[in-house]
Amino acid sequence: MSAGPATSLDDFKKSARRLRKAFLKGEAGATDRVSAHIDPAKPLRHADFLHVIAREAGHDSWPKLKFTLEAASLSREERAERLKQALYFGQHWVTEKLLADDPTLKDDNFGLQVALYDLDAVRAVVAADAAAATRLVGVRSPILHLAFSKEIHRRPERAADMIAIAELLVANGADVNDGYPERPGDKHMLSALYGALCHADNFELGRWLLDQGASPNDNESLYHATELEHPRALELLLKRGAQPDGTNALPRALDFDDEIKVRLLLEAGADPNITVPDHPSGQPMNTIPSLHQAARRGGSVKVVELLLAHGADPDAVWDGHTGYAMALIYGNLPVAKYLVEKGHAHKLDRNEQVLAACAEGKTNPGSLDIARLSKEDKSLLTRLAFIPGKLEHMKALIAAGLDPNEPDDMGLPPLQVAGWNGLADEMAYFLSLGPDLTHKNRFGGDALDTVVHGSEFAPKRREADHIACARLLLEAGSLLDPRYISGCGNEEMAQFLEDWLAGSADEAGSPAIFR
Structure with missing residues (x-):
């Protein structure tokens, strides 16, 4: 039968x-x-x-089939909430499925209508009740629902309607400098400008907000503009009066060795030697001088030349190290050589010599005097774990005495840093050392959750393989919380996780293949 x-x-x-x-x-x-x-x-x-x-x-894929079945069992309120999340995170396939099943779902609350650029619906609501333009929908006001929506990347042809909605909201009292706390109780606010220009990468709406008087100095936008793949947002903010002094924008631009963005910030007055205060949210900010940051982030000689030309102090000491020593510790030999040529070499102490020998790959680097290491030096593995090609360097550091489970200031141990960045060889090595897979970082995630999150939001490097990292963790015993799947906007990762749940480890998670 x-x-x-x-x-x-x-x-x-x-x-x-x-x-x-x-x-x-x-x-x-x-x-x-x-x-x-x-x-x-x-x-x-x-x-x-x-x-x-x-x-x-x-259906186009297994995750879409599964979501179709799951959505059918959700209450209308739950489907509206899922639609709100999809618009915020840019999970366009979820948005399309929910609206295809029920086009009226967008009318469940005003925030959804705004985030979906439904100009006619927004006009009707505001005409009937002008106060709706400023009334909170959940934790965000309508203009924030507009700013944080990533719908522009699904429906770019609706850009004119998006701007028309923004104009309508402001005409009825919405504040272009509005913001909301990232976490309950936070005094620091995430602004509409940050939402549009950086979170949603919505240049047109960000420019409109600035045209209407949004402050470019909102303690978020300048920093996060350095993370975008293009320099347009950063250039716009600086032209509109953003002040890089007292912010962490320059060190963040150096994280990506982005010569264009570094130059823009320096020419706008960023001090390469400044000590940056704590972030308004209460989180500690990176206070490292720019030369040290470039040295440890694999910065190029061209970027270092640029920093020195704008007054970076080659003899400054940070965390006990000069910029020259930092370059050697992190294995940035071109920069170290350049500093020697310019007369900025300095004598290394015993621990610096061992750290530099580990970076050079010497067979017998010696042992570290752990008691004399700073917190930053003890966290060196987490600084290296996101950089492809540093595995042998990290092995040498562990042999010299560094703790492979030492977390950084956000509670991320090297295993999680490597996983977030999708570096499978590094992940496999740290797993071989028997780490705690249930360790929760300060974001609340364990190792597997961190990998899933990284599959969506980590830099898109050629070497990244987040699915391989997830497989390694599952094979090592990580528990798969179904919420990791429901909250994942990466279809390939979602399908892999569904695959794991659907079959045995031999079928779905092991290196075994089927021909």
Whole structure:
């Protein structure tokens, strides 16, 4: 007796398992079904059979099929909340599915109508009740729902409606300098300008807010503009009067060795030697001088030349080290050589010599005097764990005495830093040392949650493989909380995690393949 059509998630999973078994037996029908959607010559995993089942059911992918079934069981209130999250995080496939199933869902609250750029609906609401333009919807006002929405990347053709909504809200009392606390009780506010220009990468709305008087000095936008893949937002903020002095923007630009952004900040008056105060949110800010930051972040000689030309002190000492020593400690040999050529070399103490020897890959670097190391030096592994190609350097440091589980100031141990950045070889090494996989960082995430989050938000490096990192953690015993999947906007990662839940570790998570 043949199985009837699948109607539940469990039915679809069983169908995938049946398809896999038939394919492994070489049954022609199964091979034809797989070939219609996937190259059968490639190594196949359980996820591929789930994908075939999803495609046969009329869906683009397994996560979309699963979300379709899950959404059907959600209450209307829960679906509206999920839509709000999708707009905030830019999970466009979730937005499209929810609205395709129920186009009226956008009308459940004014914040959704604003975030979706529904100009006609917004006009009607404000015409009937002008106070709606400033009334909170949840924790954010309407103009903040607009600013933090990433809908512009799904519907760029609605840009004119977006601006028209902004104009309508402001005409009815909305404040272009409005903000909301990132966490309950925070005194520091995340501004509308930060939401538009940096969180949503919505240049047009950010420029409009500045045109209407939004302050460029909101303690967030300048810093986060350095993180964007383009310099437009940073250049705009500086032209509109953003003051880089007293902010952490220059050190952040140096994190990415971005010569254009570094030059913009220096020419706007950023002091390369300034000591930066604590962040308004209460979180400690990076107080490192720019030369030291460039040295430890793998900065180029061109960037260092730029810093020195704008007055960076080559003899400054930070955390017990000169810029020259910092370059050697982090293995930035081109910068160290350049500083020697310019007459800025300094004698290294015993610990600095050992740290530099580890960076150079010397076979017997010696042992560190741990008691004499600063907190920063003890956290050196976390500073290196996000940089591709530093594995041998980190191994040498551990052999010299550094603790492989030492967290940074955000509670992230090297394992989690490597995982967030998707560095699988580094992840495998730290796992071999028996770390605590349940350790929670100050963001509240464990190792697996950090990897899932990184699959969406970490820099898109060529070396990054977040799925490999997730697989390593699951094989090592990390527990998969279903909420990691429901909150994940990376379809490939979501499908992998669903695959893991759908089958045994041998099927979905191990290096075993199916042909």
